Amino acid sequence: MEGARLQVMRALAGLCGVVAVFAGGCANEQEKKGHELYAHYCSHCHGESGRQNEGFNWSSMPDPKPKDLSNKSEMGTFKDQDIFNTVSRVMLDTSEEGGDEIGDDDFAVPTMPTFKYTLSEDEIWAIVGYVRTLHGMKLEFKVEERKAQLAEGLNAAQAKFEQAKQAYEAAEKKASEEAEKKSEALKKDVEVDESSYAGEQAAMAQAKKELDAAQVALNNFSMRPGKGVSIPRPDLTVAPAKSAAPLVELGKRLYENKYGCNGCHSINGEGGKVGPALDRAGFRLNGTWIYRWVKNPQAMNYETRMPALGLSDADAKAVTMYLGTLRAPKAEPPPTDKPAS
Ligand code: HEC
Ligand code: HEC
Structure with missing residues (x-):
């Protein structure tokens, strides 16, 4: 009995979007998709139920810490579209021609990543719908x-x-x-x-x-924006008359203040732990590989939790140059003769 009902449910779910009569079933399907995506892309920082200090990355992040998504009195003040806009921000053009400054982003918390360049709009709406349930509300936006x-x-x-x-x-x-x-x-x-x-x-x-x-x-x-996009081999050379130093310095600022890479990666023990520590990136990773990875991580590992953050070619080059300078010595084994304090 139970099994047959489940099969019918699945079949109905499969018809989502085609047969509007089963709209109720479709809403459930969207909610399930939203839950799965949230668990994969958000829960390490925001926690499975949206509460503070619940996600494994919460306490290692720089301030401000991820917002409490279960707090109805605060989250209730946001419209569906506001939440969507936060999760799907457009990265500013901070090149000289673009005219925006690093840090000009209205949201101004770079360690909350944008998923605009990673997920489809439909997927982001499913996530917003799920976020709504964390503070006891429902998505009203007509997707x-x-x-x-x-x-x-x-x-x-x-x-x-x-x-x-x-x-x-x-x-x-x-x-x-x-x-x-x-x-x-x-x-x-x-x-x-x-x-x-x-x-x-x-x-x-x-x-x-x-x-x-x-x-x-x-x-x-x-469709996901990065799908089928291949990243051409970058030119990572610096003109002989120029020094790489300003580019490295720019890369460091982009890393922290524009893309918030430090929300997920640590250097010298500072920063998040969703991704591996990058102290030794300059030894371990090849520049072309880093460039391609940061431009479109999903093209190299479809399931990775690292979002594509919309890096321009110039920004990707600067960040790659910066990571190339990270050459910390291998970690020492922990001292064994440390006196008890
Ligand atoms: C790397 C950690 C990290 C990840 C991953 C992350 N967030 Fe955030 N989130 C933050 C931080 C930090 C803030 C900013 C808190 C603040 O504004 O004080 C934030 C804020 C928010 C806010 C509040 C927006 C506002 O206007 O104040 C929402 C909503 C949100 N995140 C949703 C999500 C969703 C949905 C996902 C997954 C698709 C996600 N976040 C992934 C760190 C993260
Ligand atoms: C939401 C978290 C998150 C953010 C933000 C993020 N990363 Fe990552 N990153 C990861 C994860 C997780 C991995 C592990 C790779 C995998 O999933 O296969 C990774 C892997 C990497 C690697 C490969 C490391 C190795 O040792 O193999 C590099 C390099 C890297 N990220 C650089 C960056 C840079 C530069 C930025 C900012 C532009 C950034 N990441 C932003 C989560 C993140």
């Missing part, structure tokens, strides 16, 4: 509507692009017809005046950009 919006956005961008393309083609045709007429009249070759349709060309390029962005947004709703 399916959001997906429908993204699909509509793609359709609109597609239509806009088609229009821009037609306008460009018409303008180009007109310009070449004019050139042809002139050339017949003058009895010699006349070049097409490309500047006459430069505006249409620029508008088409812009529409194409928007179309690509709409496509990525829809893809990222149900």
Whole structure:
């Protein structure tokens, strides 16, 4: 009896999204997925039930410590979208051209990692739904509507692009017809005046950009952003006239103040313990490997708890250079003659 019921439940769960009638079953499926993802990506810092000092990493983290997610009076002040935005922050462009400073992030706690570059939007909503249950609330955000919006956005961008393309083609045709007429009249070759349709060309390029962005947004709703992305071999050399020191210094600041790597890794005994200590990274790990790993850890180990943190190429290079300088001697065996204190 019990077994058959379970099978029916599973079958219904498998139909999630296709058969809206079983919406109740789908909600359970989302909640289960959210729970699993939370356990894998969040519980080491926030604890299985969201309480302080419950996760194994909580006490070794630098301040501020991970927030108590079971505290309804505080968590209740956040909207679903606020929680989503925290978990899925966009990393600022702190390069010279980007214009943002390291530490400008509104959230300003780098040791709370962003999962924007690791998980699909759908997965992050499932996690937000689970976080809600930790303080006795329910997700109210309409996730399916959001997906429908993204699909509509793609359709609109597609239509806009088609229009821009037609306008460009018409303008180009007109310009070449004019050139042809002139050339017949003058009895010699006349070049097409490309500047006459430069505006249409620029508008088409812009529409194409928007179309690509709409496509990525829809893809990222149900697919992990790093999927299928391969990281080309980096150039880790420093121009001979330049010193590596400023790059190493930048890497250290990025490590702590932008990406919060120290929330999960320790150096000299300081920092989290979700990942291995990095004191000897410069001896143990090859630069190209480190670069590829920090850019897209999931491509190298799909199940790793280390998120892809959205490092730009330049940031990944600086962080790699910094890790290359970490060359602590092998740990001494603990002293045996230490007097009791
Ligand atoms: C490396 C440890 C770490 C991991 C992993 C981590 N967090 Fe956090 N989290 C933090 C820290 C630190 C804070 C900041 C506390 C503060 O603002 O005082 C925080 C804050 C938060 C907040 C409060 C946001 C606010 O606006 O105050 C939420 C919600 C949250 N985390 C959810 C999550 C979820 C969900 C996951 C997993 C997908 C996760 N965290 C993974 C360390 C972590
Ligand atoms: C949420 C925790 C977390 C954060 C944040 C994090 N890491 Fe990791 N990292 C890990 C875990 C866990 C591993 C272990 C590898 C695995 O899962 O296979 C790891 C592995 C590594 C390794 C390989 C270490 C070895 O000895 O094999 C390097 C290098 C590394 N991380 C660098 C970084 C850098 C640089 C940052 C910041 C840009 C960072 N990590 C942020 C969790 C984290």
